[in-house]
Amino acid sequence: TDIGEDALTVKKEGNVTIDGGSAKNGDDKVFQINHPSTFTVKNFTADNAGKFIRQNGGTTFNVKVYIDKCTITNMKEAIFRTDSKTSSVTMTNTKYSHVGKKWMGVKHITEKSNQEF
Numbered sequence: 001t002d003i004g005e006d007a008l009t010v011k012k013e014g015n016v017t018i019d020g021g022s023a024k025n026g027d028d029k030v031f032q033i034n035h036p037s038t039f040t041v042k043n044f045t046a047d048n049a050g051k052f053i054r055q056n057g058g059t060t061f062n063v064k065v066y067i068d069k070c071t072i073t074n075m076k077e078a079i080f081r082t083d084s085k086t087s088s089v090t091m092t093n094t095k096y097s098h099v100g101k102k103w104m105g106v107k108h109i110t111e112k113s114n115q116e117f
Contacts, residue, residue, distance in 0.1 A: 003049070006032045010039065019043055029054040029081075036061040042068040051075055052099075055082040067091040078104040 002025040009032040010016055017040040023030045026049030033039055034056045046052050052072050055063050065080055065088065072079055072094065079096065080089045081104035088108035095115045096102075103109055 003030065006030060008032070010034055010037050013037055016040065017042075022046065024048050026050065032056065033063050033065075034059075036063060038064045038066070040066040040068070041070060042066075043070070045071045046073070046075075048074040049076070051077045051079070051081050051104075053080045055080075055084060055087055058083055060084045060086070063087040065089040068093055070094045070096075072096040073098055075099040078102060080104070080106055082106055 003023045005027050006029050007023040011034055013035040015038045020043045022045040024047040029051040030046045030049050031053045052075055053065055061084060063082065077100045079099050079102055083105050085107050087106065089103065089106050090110040091114055092112045095117055097117045
């Protein structure tokens with residue numbers, strides 16, 4: 001589905017899990033995180049956006065991002081971008097290509113069984 005600016009915005013603190021789905025042709029990002037949270041996305045396909053996941057710019061709260069069994073292609077900037085020194089990303093079993101810098105501002109990164117194609 002074409003998404004415009006973003007497909008989903010986290011507007012309250014908590015746990016968010018997305019299991020399945022797709023998004024394409026985003027003007028900016030696929031997912032926007034505006035509050036401290038644990039954000040899990042799995043079995044998802046994303047194509048042609050600025051970023052796959054963006055923590056609200058200039059914020060320092062903690063976000064834990066988990067990406068599993070996704071296919072991510074044609075991101076102009078990154079898979080995950082944050083300005084927080086405490087936020088983390090764990091990406092597993094994911095295929096990706098043409099994703100810009102992959103991680104922007106992320107200090108805590110765990111990866112396992114991913115494939116660049």
